[in-house]
């Protein structure tokens with residue numbers, strides 16, 4: 001059995017050690033949930049940097065979410081100190097964006113290309129571009145653009161896509177999919193490629209099962225030349241956890257990489273996360289997915305799985321809230337733990353998961369009733385609460401790049417005016433003319449020159465009289481959001497890089513990330529990927545809810561089963577699976593059928 005002699009540095013299994021120590025140029029590590037893949041990523045980076053401690057080479061770590069990138073960075077910071085600065089830990093989109101900001105002019109992009117992060121902005125751009133050409137506007141532009149996104153992720157062509165790409169090009173703008181294709185294009189410019197490749201001595205890609213074709217193309221353009229890997233590259237993944245095929249992810253790309261570059265293949269078999277009954281249950285689900293792997297629990301903790309049916313969804317929410325309360329009061333049940341394991345836990349060690357966000361609402365209200373703090377995974381729109389706060393964020397964009405149409409569109413939407421003239425003066429006038437006192441009070445932001453003045457301005461701003469208490473409290477939360485982000489940004493960034501553009505980028509990252517307040521985690525299963533908790537509840541285990549009723553084809557059902565696999569592999573010790581036997585639908589109460597997945601776990 002593997003032992004842990006230091007909280008931060010578990011003793012690696014021989015399988016993990018072999019992957020960490022390998023000097024193969026192309027390396028693939030495939031393994032099940034909880035088998036310590038992310039640990040291998042961290043330890044490999046650590047080894048490479050320690051071996052090259054006198055050099056200048058950087059390691060590029062590509063992760064699936066901003067949160068995972070931040071966590072890897074934090075883990076390496078605490079283990080490596082100053083050496084950790086030689087790691088670029090980013091999402092693939094974040095990496096592509098950095099490349100384009102630094103070198104994009106070589107492929108004709110403006111110095112500060114406009115990133116259209118919001119669908120509304122993309123619709124607005126496409127509409128005006130089509131209008132200028134005198135073309136009729138297709139019916140549902142947003143849907144059309146989303147269809148384009150999927151095709152672009154898969155590297156496919158589709159009707160109308162060329163027009164959209166031209167519209168972006170004509171405006172010097174980018175959207176998320178374009179970050180990847182334009183960065184790939186940049187890497188075909190040999191001088192840029194040489195310069196970028198010189199930076200990196202090694203590359204690792206975590207959660208490689210989530211790679212799309214477009215991401216894969218960028219990666220291989222970066223690391224390979226004429227079929228040979230020129231920067232040592234490791235892919236780490238688990239195709240059983242491929243749950244984002246709706247966004248174009250293709251887990252077969254791991255195999256494509258292995259074959260194309262004759263990658264050295266490693267597999268990890270121990271489950272370091274989950275107790276025995278949980279590991280056994282996940283093995284059964286893995287078997288249903290066609291993987292004859294035995295996921296042996298590496299530690300002798302029995303663990304516990306409970307399956308409960310409640311009469312209604314409200315009762316289900318109450319039951320889960322009571323379960324959470326019990327855990328917080330009494331700790332993990334002794335019977336689920338291994339010898340010497342501590343039963344205490346924090347609210348953040350407990351997660352409640354649902355296939356859909358809507359499924360969490362009964363749990364949220366039952367927790368609120370019991371005054372148990374919880375945090376729902378936030379969406380970008382929830383990052384700031386007040387309209388004034390959002391105006392400030394757009395003002396930051398305006399200072400960064402006064403020629404970006406999307407900033408004027410958004411400001412127009414927020415202020416309820418048509419900003420016919422796209423200028424800083426027009427914005428200032430519109431802000432001053434707003435009916436909302438709080439918005440008028442932030443107008444001064446438009447005239448700040450140095451980005452370092454922003455947070456002191458917000459903190460020193462006097463609240464206008466007559467602002468309702470609730471609005472004032474929301475505003476304080478927004479100010480806190482800006483100050484915390486600034487403190488982080490200031491700490492991470494060299495003085496010369498403290499610019500409006502970089503701060504805006506930092507805020508966008510914070511917005512997209514899933515940084516949560518303290519409290520019990522309430523997440524969709526998709527949001528929980530890559531995370532672990534001591535105790536996990538999964539609600540809504542009825543056919544139609546999980547698997548989702550829209551999943552009718554065999555392949556869609558397999559996607560659902562993989563999603564279920566991700567859900568039940570999150571807990572370390574305790575798993576509660578619940579369902580409501582009757583659900584209120586708009587046609588009245590309906591009796592439900594238990595999820596077909598439950599039988600895999602209960603047998």
Ligand SMILES: Nc1ncnc2c1ncn2[C@@H]1O[C@H](COP(=O)(O)OP(=O)(O)OP(=O)(O)O)[C@@H](O)[C@H]1O
Pocket residue numbers: 002003004010011012013016031032033034035036037038039040238241272273529530531532569
């Ligand atoms: N050799 C080891 N000994 C003890 N604990 C380990 C070891 N390797 C990893 N762990 C711990 O096991 C847990 C799972 O590891 P990790 O998160 O790296 O797995 P993973 O394979 O990336 O999981 P997932 O695929 O679900 O994201 C973590 O708590 C980690 O600290």
